[in-house]
Amino acid sequence: MTDAIAKPEQHPTPSAGGGARRVSAAALAVSFALWAYLVYAAPLDSVQGLIQKILYVHVPCWFAAYAGFALTAVCGGLYLWKNDERYDRVAVAGAEVGVVFCTLGLVTGPIWAKGTWGHWWAWDPRLTMTLVLWFIYLAYLLLRSFTEGSTRTARFASVYGIAGLAAVPLNYFAIELFGGAAMHPDNLERGSLGEGMGWPFAAGAITALLAMLHLVLLRVDLERRRAAEGPSTPDWASAEGD
Amino acid sequence: MNALLAVLWKDLLTELRSRDRAIAMLLFSMLMVVIFHFSLPGGATAATRAYAPGLLWVAYVFAALLGLGRSFAIELENGAIEVLARAPVDRGWVLLGKTLANMLILGVVQALTALVFALFFEMNLLPVALPLAGVVALGSLGLCAVGTFFAAVAVRTRLREVMLPLLALPFYIPVLVAATRATNTLLETGSVSFASIHFLLVTDGSYLIASFILSDFVLDE
Numbered sequence A: 001m002t003d004a005i006a007k008p009e010q011h012p013t014p015s016a017g018g019g020a021r022r023v024s025a026a027a028l029a030v031s032f033a034l035w036a037y038l039v040y041a042a043p044l045d046s047v048q049g050l051i052q053k054i055l056y057v058h059v060p061c062w063f064a065a066y067a068g069f070a071l072t073a074v075c076g077g078l079y080l081w082k083n084d085e086r087y088d089r090v091a092v093a094g095a096e097v098g099v100v101f102c103t104l105g106l107v108t109g110p111i112w113a114k115g116t117w118g119h120w121w122a123w124d125p126r127l128t129m130t131l132v133l134w135f136i137y138l139a140y141l142l143l144r145s146f147t148e149g150s151t152r153t154a155r156f157a158s159v160y161g162i163a164g165l166a167a168v169p170l171n172y173f174a175i176e177l178f179g180g181a182a183m184h185p186d187n188l189e190r191g192s193l194g195e196g197m198g199w200p201f202a203a204g205a206i207t208a209l210l211a212m213l214h215l216v217l218l219r220v221d222l223e224r225r226r227a228a229e230g231p232s233t234p235d236w237a238s239a240e241g242d
Numbered sequence B: 001m002n003a004l005l006a007v008l009w010k011d012l013l014t015e016l017r018s019r020d021r022a023i024a025m026l027l028f029s030m031l032m033v034v035i036f037h038f039s040l041p042g043g044a045t046a047a048t049r050a051y052a053p054g055l056l057w058v059a060y061v062f063a064a065l066l067g068l069g070r071s072f073a074i075e076l077e078n079g080a081i082e083v084l085a086r087a088p089v090d091r092g093w094v095l096l097g098k099t100l101a102n103m104l105i106l107g108v109v110q111a112l113t114a115l116v117f118a119l120f121f122e123m124n125l126l127p128v129a130l131p132l133a134g135v136v137a138l139g140s141l142g143l144c145a146v147g148t149f150f151a152a153v154a155v156r157t158r159l160r161e162v163m164l165p166l167l168a169l170p171f172y173i174p175v176l177v178a179a180t181r182a183t184n185t186l187l188e189t190g191s192v193s194f195a196s197i198h199f200l201l202v203t204d205g206s207y208l209i210a211s212f213i214l215s216d217f218v219l220d221e
Helices: A002-010 A018-041 A050-082 A085-116 A125-146 A150-178 A198-228 A232-241 B002-018 B020-039 B046-050 B052-086 B091-120 B126-154 B160-189 B194-213
Strands: none
Touching (some): A018 A050, A018 A198, A050 A085, A050 A125, A050 A150, A085 A125, A085 A150, A085 A198, A125 A150, A150 B126, A150 B160, A150 B194, B002 B020, B002 B052, B002 B091, B020 B052, B020 B091, B046 B052, B052 B126, B091 B126, B091 B194, B126 B160, B126 B194, B160 B194
């Protein structure tokens, strides 16, 4: 009898957000299938040929990475303001998922660049800026694992997550003012997308953002379960580290 | 404001009495200059001298990181950091006081390093000494503002000596880009490039304001 009452208390809301996760998984599956078909059916680029199709992976990865980092910064600010640890769980999820997509973008970029520009790497402002962001959010994750005490971890991480995104304009202008020539197109309005490339590109962007959302929801749920495990979490975390 | 002066005076007095931090930083940056000589082809050739601004700033950055890490590590002894955080003053002033103390200590190290650098690489820095000191001061204000702020964070983590460079270096890029450009123009033409100086002023200002506003979140009991 007591067990039956105690159990729900140990795991307060085991299915919280389960519905949202199922919806995001279904939407992701549909969007992924549509994207795969549209990329397959998209016309070949008249100059670059097949390699141009990496666009439908490369650029959506950046949308997802920036969305993840923005989520970290915004939720970091909300955590410092409201002092509610739920915001911190979303912040860490955003940073982790953002780093994954940023890594994918940094890997697919040079593959495309080697095929079209002839170089693996160029010190182009946007390229350098995203590399700096990658370093910043990896440092964010390291800072989390090296700080002791859960409220201090959340507080330090929030500050660093905000500072990381706030440093974007400074870094960007520094690199643009004094750095190398820009090789990326300025924006989409300049018509860098050819005819028939808009839909697969849009599908790619939606798929990447849905994938980011789904991974963030899974990651937040993991953090929530860890927190629900109770105060034992900091103990094993620090015992493992030392 | 009084808190700023009090912290500044306390840090400078501690350093004057022990001198261990400045000596360690100076030896380290001198060793780096020697290592530059052996790791670059041709020793003190014109080609090597073209890299001088970059090399000088690399030495400055590593010396700064070495000193900044100690800046809060010494406060851990006897729990002084908790007293600092509990003082009934705005923590922003405490952080700014420490920033200025770090900058002054780093300034002494930078001046002596530049002297050694000029000797080893046969460069005459005397004609541009004054504007060079100005550029270096502007650059190190940015380095120390962001570095002192993250030193307060890193000191509370495990592996703090590793954490500080990882946290601070991405934020050093804008300062370094502008400072090396300004130094380069100065050494090449003898005059200052105002685009770099403006950029340094903007960067320093934003780092100082940000560290003042966010000081409550990094200096805690």
